[in-house]
Amino acid sequence: MTERVIVSFENVSYTYPGSGKFALKDINLEVSEGEWLAVLGANGSGKSTLARHFNALLVPTQGVCLVGGSDTRTDDGQRRAREMAAIVFQNPENQIVAAIVEEDVAFGPENLGVPPEEIKRRVERALKETGLTDLAGKPTYALSGGQKQRLAVAGAIAMQPPCLVLDEATSMLDPSGRQELQQVLWRLHSEGMTLVSITHRMEEILRCDRCVVLNGGSIVWEGLPLALFRDEDRRLGQWGLEIPPLVAVWKGLVGSGIISCEVPPVLEEMVSALCP
Ligand SMILES: Nc1ncnc2c1ncn2[C@@H]1O[C@H](COP(=O)(O)OP(=O)(O)O)[C@@H](O)[C@H]1O
Numbered sequence: 001m002t003e004r005v006i007v008s009f010e011n012v013s014y015t016y017p018g019s020g021k022f023a024l025k026d027i028n029l030e031v032s033e034g035e036w037l038a039v040l041g042a043n044g045s046g047k048s049t050l051a052r053h054f055n056a057l058l059v060p061t062q063g064v065c066l067v068g069g070s071d072t073r074t075d076d077g078q079r080r081a082r083e084m085a086a087i088v089f090q091n092p093e094n095q096i097v098a099a100i101v102e103e104d105v106a107f108g109p110e111n112l113g114v115p116p117e118e119i120k121r122r123v124e125r126a127l128k129e130t131g132l133t134d135l136a137g138k139p140t141y142a143l144s145g146g147q148k149q150r151l152a153v154a155g156a157i158a159m160q161p162p163c164l165v166l167d168e169a170t171s172m173l174d175p176s177g178r179q180e181l182q183q184v185l186w187r188l189h190s191e192g193m194t195l196v197s198i199t200h201r202m203e204e205i206l207r208c209d210r211c212v213v214l215n216g217g218s219i220v221w222e223g224l225p226l227a228l229f230r231d232e233d234r235r236l237g238q239w240g241l242e243i244p245p246l247v248a249v250w251k252g253l254v255g256s257g258i259i260s261c262e263v264p265p266v267l268e269e270m271v272s273a274l275c276p
């Protein structure tokens, strides 16, 4: 089976009007259907600028961005990109539009002119996917940060985009909120959704299929998350990234022959390796 490429950046550069410097420089990147791509990079490396190209909030100043096969510089391409990709942003507060949870999820499909029966079905499914079914009738202001961010994901998936882009979506959440959101992403990924997780938190990429690192607007590394942790200690620092403490411990233990697990050090795996 050949993988279908749903987003393709071809020599994409982007300069903000009047800034006189590249925010993105010569990006070549493909995202395939069903893939979970991680985009890592320090502050100012170009992550949000890249994210905004997925749904044509920005279009390249040089090069071509194809979403669903359409050039985002054209009207058709912009429509297509908005159907193909939804973005969840950093601040959950800014993404809630309605007073009640289920109304908030329905807002997007209502705007698309989806028939009421279908809206009802989509809202139920999106709430279930994000673990918010029991909160359907609750006021949105009463939700925790993690619940609000899951609500933002529910609103996005109710639009049924093939691709979901998360731009530092966990950065304002506490550890349990981050964990809740990661679990929702694992579930969506296992059901075949294309995901792009944009983050500066390296521990969030462990389960991703592939990872690219942005530095100064360019892709400086691409490969498997495990290979990044295993082989790139020195360069991680140069790119402004920190190796997660858990990974550092894992590497130390493997290096000294105490454990021999080859797999990414997700906490449960680490614990079972140490306490068999
Ligand atoms: N609206 C803007 N106008 C001018 N420059 C911007 C704007 N937004 C971001 N930039 C610049 O573009 C570069 C990349 O920014 P951004 O994509 O926000 O990075 P990140 O999301 O990785 O922190 C930075 O140098 C930033 O200062």
Ligand SMILES: [Mg+2]
Pocket: 047, 048, 049, 167, 168
């Ligand atoms: Mg950003």
